Amino acid sequence: MTELDEELMGILRLPERRFTIPRRLGIAVNLTRAHSGNDIFNVLEDERTRVENGDLFIDVEELGEDEARKVVGTWIACLGFKHVKKVAVAGVAGDRLVRLMTSIVKERYPGKLNVYVSTLPSRDETPYRIYATLCGSPLVDRCGVTVLIDHDRLWNEMILIDSGKRKTPRQVIVDLLSTVLPTMLNEEVYEKLKKFQIRLFIPAIMYSVSDEVFDSLKGMLRIIEYTVLTGYKREDVEYALLYVYGTGFEKNEDKVVHEFQEWALNFKNLVDLDIICRYGDKRRIVLFLGVKRLDPEKYRYISEKCFSIKNVVEDLSPAIEVLEFLGLK
């Protein structure tokens, strides 16, 4: 045990547990909670293994599967949650760490993984990676809500500017997740989503929006809807979730709701919608449109690439099961 280890153990008063880990790495844990009471913690891949503000940074490449599992297990134990009701996992699909994390959560909190937020595999991924991503996904039937976001759209099409700075896609994902996850874990919303069995959410986020720029909320919604629905049909939208964080329009909440409902009438299959207005100066609007199935044409590459390696891998069935769940088979 290194000096740093001893020091950390001493500080945290942890029961002594020994891991065989590479020489250059250290283990650091912290009981601090991140994201101010949202009970959301990040496990992020990093060169060194450390904890900052409750987020665990872990070197997946260097650590072996078992070592990493132990580290994450220790970290979760140290977070000290009791009476866990729901667990949400979010991350990039196919990511080794996400897979690991999901696996650990399943083990630790059996039947508590309620929300799984991830991205669809990218069009540029190799077949094996797509296969691995599909296999690594949590079993959708055991997960209450599965939210899949089109990775390529986030990366390629969204120009996101906030407070005079361009946001990175990673930051945008964090913003989206931190916005949507608490809502989705809300009992009422969760039950609604669970009932709808919504597979895909098409998110859109606009920063620095205000009533000074747009002449009306309706017009603004039209533009953001247009952004979201590029490549989709209105008929497929069953659920809409709108966040209005300080655009200036929310001064008149009734009007906002009215205009939103007016706008929502255009969606023929719309089952339900939720509007969350929060006052503040964030000048942001977030729109989630939930669809039941993926566009088979658009995401045909997933199944094609997956099946292209059927002779290479031993068992393709876990991937096929997921493809079926996604309606792509």
Added chain:
Amino acid sequence: MKKEGDHLSLPEKALLDRIYRILDSVIAFISSYAIFFIYPLLPIGGNYVLPLVISLMIGILVFQGREGAAVKIFYLFAVTVIILNVASVYSTLQLLLPIQLLLVLIAFSSATLLNARTSTVFLTFLAASLPLHPTLFIFSIPVLILTMAFERMKVRSALSIALVFTMICTPFIIAMNIANPHFVENQPVYRVFSIPSTSFHGSYSYLLGRGSRDRPIPLITPAQSLWELMARVFGVSKTTYGENQVMAEGLDDLKRVYCRTHGCFIDIDAESIFSPSFASYWMHALTDDSNEIAMFMRFVLSYILTILIIVLLIGGVIGVSLVLGGFIRDLIAVRLEKIYPRIKAFSSLFAVVLFFLITVYLVEALGAPLSYTTDLTFAGGGFQYTMSFTIVFGALISLRDYYEDNLREVLRLKTEIMDVGALFKKLYEHFSEKCKALRTKAGIEPSEVIVARKLFESVESDVKRAETVTTAPILESIMASIRDKHSNLKKLMNRLETDVKLRIKALIELHSTIANELEEVGFKLDTALEKFKEKHSWADIEKLLKPSEVKVEELDFDGALGKYAVVRDNFLDFAKVIILRYNSVLEALGRLIPEAHLTHPSISIDSIEEDPFSLDIFIRRTLISLSNSYEKKYLDLLEKLSRLLGIELTEESKNIFNVDIFVEKVDEKIADMTAEIDEILDRIDRLNSLIKDILKGSGIESVFTKTESNAYAKELERMRDALLNWRSGDELFSTLTMYIELRRGLDESLKKDKVLADVASIFPILERYVKDAIRRYGKIDVRDIPLTESHLTVFVNLFVQKNYEYSVNQFGVIMPRG
């Protein structure tokens, strides 16, 4: 006697010493030679050569300063010759000899114990020996008198002289008187004392037979000289009969006269009466034997005792006269000095003449009561010689006195000058210490220092000059000059003290006056005092503003000096506070009105430390003048800048001496303003880079979309620099006016740029939206784009700029060109 100036090494002292040594050596030589000439030294080497050699030796020793050795040698030879001569005289009178020798030795020892000065010893022995010489005996008394004058004898010396005189004379006078009857026929003409008929010992005169007033029995040497006497005694002369026969004959004559007078017959040899075989007779005679021989023996003894008593009486007279003479001489000297100081030097001459006359008178007068006759009378033959001798030597002594007095006076003056010089030096050192204390403790450089230094140098040169000067009047003038300078220095010292006290008063007055004046013109010291208090936590602010009164009259110099230091320090602290405040005011005013620095410069605390009173001039000519010179312009600037910067005008700020407070406010406002400019510049920069970035990402060349606010950036930077480094109130006013104008334009442009940024941020979505609409419907009305009017205009412009294939017509419809 300790001479004046003994502690000095002056030429006069050396000269005096030399004179004394020469005189002493001459006296020693002459005296010893005369004595050894008178007392024959035949048995050991002749009467001329040997005395000459011994006397020369003694003289040289005295000249060399080895007086002790010279006196010892002299005593040795003197005792030898006297004892030899006494022994020769009394060789046959065997009982009388040891008595005489014993008498000589006792007297001799007593004389040496009296420890007189060297020349006194020599002169005394000379005077005592002279009566034994038939030719020189008349100089005996004058020599004694002159010795007294020469040596300025005291009582002890007078007694010594009398004792020695008696001691030397007695044996020979007794011997001569015993032998006297035998020489009656051949009586010499030289007589000192003779015993004629006496009243109280009349029987002796009678017994001696021929004693009468007309024919006194000579009491004189039986020969013309001692040598002749001795030759006769020893049977060399024709008139004597063999060894000691003269005295034997004399005794026989006495016996014959006695037998004839008393009608008795004594059958003894006169010579054998003093033989040891008669010792038992002497014992009987002195006890209780009344036979004829015993009676005769008692007669002889009483005769000898009578002679002895007479000699002792005469010696006593001389001694008393000498003692009296000393007093008389001193009285004369004192009297003469009072009457006419210049003839004081001749007091010795007057004294010796007077004393000689008194002595002669006494000797002559005593002849009757003591029943003796003498040639030492006014009518005597030797009187003229001895008088002349006394006058000549008295005059010489007076001359010596005169010269010596002069020298002593010079010496005394020099000593006194040196003492006064030392006193002056001490006073000057004290003065210097005071000046130093003034300089160090009070920072005063008294002008008296230079004067005192000149006085000191002058006194030093006076003292140096006095060492070489030998004239008493000049020395006296030097002395007077030094005394004058001494008193001047004392006055300077007093002036120092007065000066310090006046300074204390003046400083306190000045302090109060300045404090009042400053209060009147509104020159407040509060802020400066606080700053001062921070650095000097021990300072008493109350006293700094209002000095406490001091009763200078009760202070001595040190007290005044200490108080002055306190008052001065307080004043300097006060000055520091004023300067601190003035500097602050001047600096602030200088920023508004730069020429104030040139016209009303500040003063340094050093110059006030040098001259505290310069603060008053500074206050009047600079500080108060500042208000008069620039108040109008200041008020003008105050009004203009306050208006532009939004500073509230108060009565306090209208006082020019509160300019620093105003400038501080101005600086605060300008700091806010420059911070605002920085923020604006940052915003412009960020806005520009953002817009550039967005537009670039949207595929619009930034060259087409210059932001309006960008044009203001350089001007803003220049203005910010101008505001930060404003050098005068006028310049600041013009800069502020320009800035306000600029801000109006800038705000407008920023609004426009913000619109541009807003539009740019949503441009890609809207562009796609518009293009999609055109693709679907062939055209789109701009009113279908849900933007506000200002944003819409910008969007449309950007859109057509980027997408040249589309155009917008006059009805606000976007459609493909052509």
